Structure formats: C-alpha cells, structure tokens
Amino acid sequence: MTAAFLEHVNFTVADPAKTAQNLDNWFGWHTRWHGEAIHGGLSYHVGNDTSYVAIYALGTPKDGQDNSYATIGGLNHIGIVVDDLDATEAKIKADGIETFNHADYEPGRRFYFRDENNIEFEVVSYA
Structure with missing residues (x-):
C-alpha cells in the first residue's frame, strides 16, 4: 500500500x-x-x-486578509524544497523580490519571501 x-x-x-x-x-x-x-x-x-x-x-480577485496566521483557514506559507538555496534566492531577488527570515537550523537552511500576490513562500534546502 x-x-x-x-x-x-x-x-x-x-x-x-x-x-x-x-x-x-x-x-x-x-x-x-x-x-x-x-x-x-x-x-x-x-x-x-x-x-x-x-x-x-x-x-x-478580491484582496485577502492582511494576516493569514490570524485567519482560520488562512494560507500561511507554501514550503518548497530546492537543491541549491543560494541559486534559487538569486533568481527570486533578480525579479526584485525581497527575501527575509533567513535561518540555518536542523534539518536545513531556509529563507522566506512574498510574491506579487502576497503569498508567502518558505524555500528550504536539506543539502
């Protein structure tokens, strides 16, 4: 199964x-x-x-809530695993997007960003 x-x-x-x-x-x-x-x-x-x-x-579409973390059923973020965190961040920053909340703790390195729709993404690498 x-x-x-x-x-x-x-x-x-x-x-x-x-x-x-x-x-x-x-x-x-x-x-x-x-x-x-x-x-x-x-x-x-x-x-x-x-x-x-x-x-x-x-x-x-209508604008969503300002803070999804305070909204029942809110989308807080989408987590994406990548092999090369630095190269991925460079692509995102090249599009004029600011990254934030960089962290390095088990089990991997990560950063966050919000796209043009105000959707938060967490990008993480376990490499």
Missing part, C-alpha cells in the same frame, strides 16, 4: 500566467496544464511530475 502524499494545493492569484512563469523560473518547474476552470475562471497547474500548485483567477 502506498502512503498518502500531497498532490496539489489550489490558490487564487491576480494573473495565473505570470505566476506560472515565475514559479517555472524560480523552481525549475513546468506548466503541466492550463485552461478554463470552475466558475469560468482560468487555472494553471505548475510543478513537477508528481505534485503541483493550481493557481486560479476569476476576473479580478
């Missing part, structure tokens, strides 16, 4: 095509699928062959 694993998460963004392009560039992912989605929206599935993020938009 195979253990359960996380296949995808789905969240709303302002521009799915732009967010997909960023995720492809920063993490070496690829767009697995894109097209029309529920309620007449547009969705991109971006990731690798076993897991992905589904990024969705319906017209002009």
Whole structure:
C-alpha cells in the first residue's frame, strides 16, 4: 500500500500566467496544464511530475486578509524544497523580490519571501 502524499494545493492569484512563469523560473518547474476552470475562471497547474500548485483567477480577485496566521483557514506559507538555496534566492531577488527570515537550523537552511500576490513562500534546502 502506498502512503498518502500531497498532490496539489489550489490558490487564487491576480494573473495565473505570470505566476506560472515565475514559479517555472524560480523552481525549475513546468506548466503541466492550463485552461478554463470552475466558475469560468482560468487555472494553471505548475510543478513537477508528481505534485503541483493550481493557481486560479476569476476576473479580478478580491484582496485577502492582511494576516493569514490570524485567519482560520488562512494560507500561511507554501514550503518548497530546492537543491541549491543560494541559486534559487538569486533568481527570486533578480525579479526584485525581497527575501527575509533567513535561518540555518536542523534539518536545513531556509529563507522566506512574498510574491506579487502576497503569498508567502518558505524555500528550504536539506543539502
């Protein structure tokens, strides 16, 4: 019997095509699928062959809560494991994004950033 694993998460963004392009560039992912989605929206599935993020938009999305950590059901951050933390951070910073909360503790080094949708990402390397 195979253990359960996380296949995808789905969240709303302002521009799915732009967010997909960023995720492809920063993490070496690829767009697995894109097209029309529920309620007449547009969705991109971006990731690798076993897991992905589904990024969705319906017209002009409304701004979310300022602090997801204080909102029941809030998305606090998305954790991404990479082999080369420094190279990944350089790609993100090259797009004008500020990184923060750098840490080095077991089991790995990490940093955080917020994308243009105010979604927080934790990037970690166990190498």
